[in-house]
Amino acid sequence: MTLSRRTILTGAAMLPLALHTLRFEAVAQTNPSAAAGSDIPPILFVHGNGDHAALWMTQIWRMESNGVPRNRLMALNFTDPLARSDDAVAQQGRSSTEDQRRELGEAIAKLKKRTGAVKVALVANSRGGNAVRNYVKNGGGGDVSHAVLCGTPNHGVFDWADNPGSEFNGRGPFLKGLNGSEGPEVTEGTAFLTLRSDGIDKYAQPDSRLLGKPGVATGVTSDGPALRGATNLVIGAIDHRETGFHPRAFREIYKFIAGREPARIDIAPENEVKISGLVTGTPGGAPTNRPVADALVEVYRVAPDSGERIGAALYATRTSADGRWGPVQVDPTWPVEIVLTSAGAPITHSYRSPFLRSSDVVHLRAGRALGPADTTAGAVVSMSRVRGYFGLPRDVVLLDGKEPTDVKAGVPTDSLSTIRLPVTDIGRPVAALFNQERIVVRAWPASENRITVAEFTE
Template identity: 55%
Template structure:
């Protein structure tokens, strides 16, 4: 991932605000490379990066990658447009490891992967001799032993019978000597580690695996009760386990230490034909407004406006750590997306912006659509309190947390009004924009 020089300089200028470690101690902390899951992108690691920084980990020894095409193929051996094979993912990871080692001068790095992101990590360390350059491996909710064990779809990467998983899991141990392995998992709340095939598209059919599928023989295996699939990586609880495993001590805090003037940057990436990619979008117009936390109204003119170039970069923009924001993305071939966000307490280079996908057929009759999104976890009802526009959404599954987006479909009289979303203790207010103008509202939670 190429960094904007201005954003990097902004982060460097703010670095003295962090708790500083002695130089020798900083050098002893391995660089960490964070690897996202299937269909995802580096922005999901934003809060994790903030927590590491807030505990004194040097910001320039932390990096989150973006796979070009993050979605796995239906059959690992059969090419599909804008989807990646297990070898594609491994090659991109290996290049990122080499770049991080070269930039930091470190002999070894630590690797942390969520879900599918654990596969190229294990591929590199177990099958390609990468242990010599990897000190620690943390897999977070990775279906290490498959999502299912079926004769059907045997070529799919997530099948226990796939060539990749048979190669990774054929030995008595699933780790390698000299590299420390930690596998984080849920007790029974991970939708990709279920004995019933409901979440793999075949309800009532036994998967042949269970909640212990993410465990690794020979690793330190840790169960975090109640967490969902993404919370195995992006929650405060997961951060605590990563930090003490890699850093060798407990973190000082789980909260994020704010900076005086956060600098934000990232890329606009596209979803052509509804396929999630991390390919940059050129010619996207991005505007950033400060808005009222109470009703989402704009507080003055745009504080930032830029048209993306070939690299898709939309920033940098300097904000305050208590500003609610509306980020408007007008990207060719996508709906105009009005993304409402709670304050960014710290700088980030991974504020990646994916324009909203076009409305589904069932949503096109609405005058306005508000998508209430939780990218770093799923909504679990009744585990969580989830309210959108004053009511519990009826389109979210009950039981095992499996939905990350709730939708409010609004009549014409609600256009321009405030719509509040509540997830436990995080509240976010957005404004409804007219669907007839090809505009969609996204209220995106931070935590």
């Protein structure tokens, strides 16, 4: 069932949501007081392969909207978020399972010190769940009350004799060490929950088509994320990323950690919103979370139906050595354009739906470099869904009034779609639509090394 962004984000009405065999209703209610969430352990959110903390922004907002104090919520940035091809062999710009275990431990210690808590809860998507299991099993269980693993390939993305050193090989040493051969696959003393898709997780497929080997069995199934000894839930026809970032996932995450249903699933807007974040880069094409210095960040308020700027820049400052930008105050009803100018990358014009609450994880990475396919284009316009994939025919997905031809049907695998416009279209508005979230952008000239991106919140 398609979700209305207006319903989810503003709570204008009751939100009936039926997925798989489970059903719940989220009713917009009075925002709970902060005290209502103070009995919940501090929560550390852990991202997946190649990602960053910003993906957890909406789930953090939902936690806050249910009364969990902001200082008890934290999202980790792994320095080099991509896994090595072989976990035992050093690889530039990539991390080992031990690197991730160490950085996770440092983040847990920081959150415990900040809050004074004895234990924290961990919520992880995809590869982040590998780090959580590794930390808990190898001496860190005393720090962790709850571990929620969302779409984590606990038995591998594949189970082959090939690539034995891959972190994602079910028969490789890393996962064999975590899973053992019999008995529980979780660590006693920490409560484990796994959330998985009902068949459309791109990394839990029986056929290797999506790994470039059609017709070859992966050795895993849609049940791969489940663990013996954990509470295991199938939460419907949601994709790999949505297992962690979907509103449906939030209900189960909150319920498991808090021991009760959330008061609301929608996000309660704040009257005063301040946003800030970190600028990172993709040296050699590999995404990292290392800070980028001397990057210019500009923020503009824009008109919702045209993408045209309203007034002067709300913010225009270069980053220092720590890569941080902001804060800048915005209104929770304003769509915005964020322009990132950094060395060696295209000038990226990112258009965003209104920020309903404050956030310090509005992290920025420049868009991809313009390539041969873009040389004759007047403008290059993309739409991006960072918290999930575009699913056809599951979702309504339109860019400039047309269903994209570069988004594959079936199992959702694509989070980016791009069109190229002629020179005569430079400067005109272009609408991007994902279900009921609509963002209007302006087509900037590619000849000036500029690209335009509509980044969906949901």
